[in-house]
Amino acid sequence: MRKFWLLLTATLSLSPALAQSAAAPSRPEVRNPAPGELRGLWVDAFGPGLRTPQEIDRLVADARAMGVNVLFAQVGRRGDCYCNNAAMPRTEDPAVPAGFDPLQDLITKAHAQGIQVHAWIITTAIWNRLEAPKDPAHVFNTHGPSAQGSDNWLMVRHDGATRGGADYYLDPGHPQAAAYIREMYLSVVRNYDVDGIQFDRVRYPDQNEPAGQASWGYNPVALERYRAETGASGIPAPNDERWKAWRRQQVTHLVRSVYLEAKALKPNLWVSAATITYGEGPATLRDFRTKTRTYNEVLQDWESWTRLGYLDLNVMMNYKRDFVPAQASWFDQWNAFGRLARGPRYVVSGAAIYLNDQASSVNQARKAQEAGLDGWAGYSYRTPDADVNAQKRTYLEVLPELAGKLTGPGAPFAQTASWGQPSRGLHAIRGRVTAQRGPLGGRSVELWTGGRLFARTQTDGEGRYGFVIFPLGEVELRTEGAAPLRLTPALGRVNDAPELSIP
Known part of the structure; x- marks a missing residue:
C-alpha cells in the first residue's frame, strides 16, 4: 500500500498562508x-x-x-x-x-x-x-x-x-x-x-x-x-x-x-x-x-x-x-x-x-x-x-x-494494450467564498472530518476553492468570519457546497 500524502511539510514551513494541507495523520491509501x-x-x-x-x-x-x-x-x-x-x-x-x-x-x-x-x-x-x-x-x-x-x-x-x-x-x-x-x-x-x-x-x-x-x-x-x-x-x-x-x-x-x-x-x-x-x-x-x-x-x-x-x-x-x-x-x-x-x-x-x-x-x-x-x-x-x-x-x-x-517481436509494444477511463471513486467538493469587504483570493478554507482538521486550501482570485481527496462521510467546511458548513459529499461526482459567506 502507498501512503496517502496529505502533508507536505516543506510547503507548510515555507508559507502557512499558502499551505495546501493541514497537519493531520496520514492514512494508508491503496492506489487503484x-x-x-x-x-x-x-x-x-x-x-x-x-x-x-x-x-x-x-x-x-x-x-x-x-x-x-x-x-x-x-x-x-x-x-x-x-x-x-x-x-x-x-x-x-x-x-x-x-x-x-x-x-x-x-x-x-x-x-x-x-x-x-x-x-x-x-x-x-x-x-x-x-x-x-x-x-x-x-x-x-x-x-x-x-x-x-x-x-x-x-x-x-x-x-x-x-x-x-x-x-x-x-x-x-x-x-x-x-x-x-x-x-x-x-x-x-x-x-x-x-x-x-x-x-x-x-x-x-x-x-x-x-x-x-x-x-x-x-x-x-x-x-x-x-x-x-x-x-x-x-x-x-x-x-x-x-x-x-x-x-x-x-x-x-x-x-x-x-x-x-x-x-x-x-x-x-x-x-x-x-x-x-x-x-x-x-x-x-x-x-x-x-x-x-x-x-x-x-x-x-x-x-x-x-x-x-x-x-x-x-x-x-x-x-x-x-x-x-x-x-x-x-x-x-x-x-x-x-x-x-x-x-x-x-x-x-x-x-x-x-x-x-x-x-x-x-x-x-x-x-x-x-x-x-x-x-x-x-x-x-x-x-x-x-x-x-x-x-x-x-x-x-x-x-x-x-x-x-x-x-515487432520482443518490442515494448509487441502485445496490444488498452487504456481505459480514470479509476472509479471521484469524490470532490467545489465551492466559493463571498465577502462584503477585502479580497476574495488567498482566504484559507479548512475541511474537518471526525472532529479533526483534515486539509486546508486557499481561494483563488474569484473566491473558488475545492477538495478532491478526503474520507467518505460528513465533513465540515470552515473559513474565518463565516458560519461553518456541514455536508455529506456523494461518491462518484463533484459536489457543490453552499457559499461560505463572510459578512
Whole structure:
C-alpha cells in the first residue's frame, strides 16, 4: 500500500498562508491499478497531422500501426482552436479547409479504431506574431497590448517586457485571465466527445531576466492582488520567496479549478498535464522543491497536483537524448521521481522521439515500462526521429520504420494494450467564498472530518476553492468570519457546497 500524502511539510514551513494541507495523520491509501498501459502520441498543430481529412486518416492509421491507444492532439495552439465550437476562435491556419472541424473529424475516426483523443491546449501562450490575429474577438485583440487597465491580461516581466521569445502570455494571477483560460478547456469538454484534456505550458514562462530567477508575473492586477492578499508592499523582487510561492499557487489554483469544473461536466474525463523535467531529476520531494527549475523558475508544482488529486494523469515531458550518457541518466531519474511522486494518480514518461534515433526511442519506451510507470508517450507525430527533425528524411518515411520497431517481436509494444477511463471513486467538493469587504483570493478554507482538521486550501482570485481527496462521510467546511458548513459529499461526482459567506 502507498501512503496517502496529505502533508507536505516543506510547503507548510515555507508559507502557512499558502499551505495546501493541514497537519493531520496520514492514512494508508491503496492506489487503484492502472486501467491498462497508456501508449501515447503527441500530435502538434505546427505541421501535418490534424489539418485535413486526409491527414487525419493517415494519422489514425499510423497510430494504430504504432500500437498507440491515446492521441494527445493539439487543438489549442496560440489562443485559437483547431475546431469550430470553442471559446477560442477557429484557427487561421490556411491548410485547414473552410468549415472543416479537425477535432470532430479526429474524434470520429480515432474512436472507430478504439483510440482515445485527449485535447491538448497551450494554457498561457496566446499569440506569437507581431501582426495581430484577424479575428477581432481573439483574446490577444481584446485583452492584449492595446487593452488598458484591468482589461489588459498579459504577463509582464520584472523589466517591463511583455513578450517571452516570440510569445505573448496571459497571467494566471489575473482573475479574468484565469477565468478565460478555464473556459478554453471547458468549452471543448462541453462541445466535443473528448476522452481527456491536457494542460501544456501551465506555468510561468522561460526567458527570465535575470536568468535563473522567476521574473514573470508582474501584471498590475496580479501585483495588486498579491499585496491585498498578503499585506506586502511595493514591487517584490523576482526571487522573493513569498512572491514566488504566491505565483506558484496561482498556477495550482488554475489547475484545480479546471479539474473540478471539467469533472463536474464529465466525471470519466481524463485531466492531464504535460509537465516540466528540466535537467537532472530530483531524488526526493525536498529536492524537487529546492533544486529544480520546474518548481523554482517556471513555478510549476506538479508534485502537489498529483498528491492532492488535481490531475488524473501526469505526462512528464522527459525529453532526454538516450545516446548521451548524462541525459540517459536524467531520463531514469525523472522516471523514478515520477513514480515516487504520483500519489494515488497515474504517471507517464513522455519521450522526445524527435531528439532520438529510433533505437533510442524504443529503448526509452522499454525503460518507462521497467520503471513501473503507467505508460509512455512520444513527441511528436510529425517529427518521429532526429533525422526528420534535422530535415534529412520525412515523417512519412520514418513512421512505418518506428512502428515496426515498437510493435515487432520482443518490442515494448509487441502485445496490444488498452487504456481505459480514470479509476472509479471521484469524490470532490467545489465551492466559493463571498465577502462584503477585502479580497476574495488567498482566504484559507479548512475541511474537518471526525472532529479533526483534515486539509486546508486557499481561494483563488474569484473566491473558488475545492477538495478532491478526503474520507467518505460528513465533513465540515470552515473559513474565518463565516458560519461553518456541514455536508455529506456523494461518491462518484463533484459536489457543490453552499457559499461560505463572510459578512
